[in-house]
Amino acid sequence: MGTTLTGIGYYLPPKVLTNFDLEKMVDTSDDWITTRTGIKERRIADNENVTQMAYMASLEALESANIQPEDIDLIILATLTPELKFPSTACLLQAKLGAKRAYAFDISAACSGFIYGLELADAYIKSGKAKKILLVGAERLSEIVNWQDRSTCVLFGDGAGAVIISEGDGEVLSSKMLSDGELWEILYAPKCGYINMKGKELFKLAVRSMEEVCRYVLESAGISIEDVSIMIPHQANIRIMEALAEKLGMPKEKVYSNIHKYGNTSAASIPIAMYEAYKEGKLRRGDIVMLTAMGGGLTWGAALLRF
Numbered sequence: 001m002g003t004t005l006t007g008i009g010y011y012l013p014p015k016v017l018t019n020f021d022l023e024k025m026v027d028t029s030d031d032w033i034t035t036r037t038g039i040k041e042r043r044i045a046d047n048e049n050v051t052q053m054a055y056m057a058s059l060e061a062l063e064s065a066n067i068q069p070e071d072i073d074l075i076i077l078a079t080l081t082p083e084l085k086f087p088s089t090a091c092l093l094q095a096k097l098g099a100k101r102a103y104a105f106d107i108s109a110a111c112s113g114f115i116y117g118l119e120l121a122d123a124y125i126k127s128g129k130a131k132k133i134l135l136v137g138a139e140r141l142s143e144i145v146n147w148q149d150r151s152t153c154v155l156f157g158d159g160a161g162a163v164i165i166s167e168g169d170g171e172v173l174s175s176k177m178l179s180d181g182e183l184w185e186i187l188y189a190p191k192c193g194y195i196n197m198k199g200k201e202l203f204k205l206a207v208r209s210m211e212e213v214c215r216y217v218l219e220s221a222g223i224s225i226e227d228v229s230i231m232i233p234h235q236a237n238i239r240i241m242e243a244l245a246e247k248l249g250m251p252k253e254k255v256y257s258n259i260h261k262y263g264n265t266s267a268a269s270i271p272i273a274m275y276e277a278y279k280e281g282k283l284r285r286g287d288i289v290m291l292t293a294m295g296g297g298l299t300w301g302a303a304l305l306r307f
Helices: 019-023 030-037 050-065 089-097 110-127 181-186 199-221 238-248 266-279
Strands: 002-011 016-018 041-043 074-078 103-107 132-140 158-168 171-179 230-233 288-295 299-306
Touching: 002 050, 002 110, 002 171, 002 266, 016 019, 019 030, 030 238, 041 158, 050 089, 050 132, 050 158, 074 089, 074 110, 089 103, 089 132, 103 110, 110 132, 110 158, 110 171, 110 266, 110 288, 110 299, 132 266, 158 266, 171 199, 181 199, 199 238, 199 288, 199 299, 230 238, 230 266, 266 288
Parallel strands: 074 103, 074 132, 230 288
Antiparallel strands: 002 158, 016 041, 132 158, 171 299, 288 299
8 A cells, every 4th residue: 555646626717728829918929839839828816816726626626536525634736826815725625615624834945846745645644643645736817927038927727636645546656856046046936026037047957957857756766667657747948848758758648737727827837737647547546657847946847646
């Protein structure tokens, strides 16, 4: 018995903002955005706040795992767009779900938030401190995007993904999280301000750093790249994902991407992608899946799971 993802859910706002819509807002074009990022459209929260999106994703994950909110021992919510300065969005989610037995907290690791949360959840399960954990990545990035800055506003979208983690037939085979605060100015948002990003620097760092950490978890688990059934990277940029796959020797058909539909949803991107890969039959029980991400901080990491 190991740490297992026993349920999964997601929520995406119904409002779609296409590249053609953005052409009317800033000096850009569908071709420019698509060739540089792989993004064709993204979802934008209208009336939904972060708690509501997390709640909808969590309900589906609970139903998928066939458990009730009162069965949850712990709620970990990864976000860089919290509902309030305090209390945590995880506490607001706990109240909305009626998960009265659970304690709850947020983590802030930007786009790496979900895999940071996964490593924490794995430690809680293995230590016996919790038996059933709700792990959520939820973001409303549209509220911290400068819609006049074409270099960043084309990249981001809103949404939420959630998983239930408990003991089962799966296993976290290996994981490794890293950070380097000296590089914070490469990607950040000031208090009450907009996202700032040095794209070229981040691109090079992301490919190199994720390649290194992916190789580390593979070696640590004694798994070859050929044994990996599917890689689900953070959905930041199609060129980063393709470059990473090439460096690792991973066939493109084994790299899952839905960035064309949703853009970069930060901490929500990996669980949303996992949900869709599972529903499409590209992620199956027993598969070995590699997750990897890099985000503001800088933070990065990778996890190797038996799903």
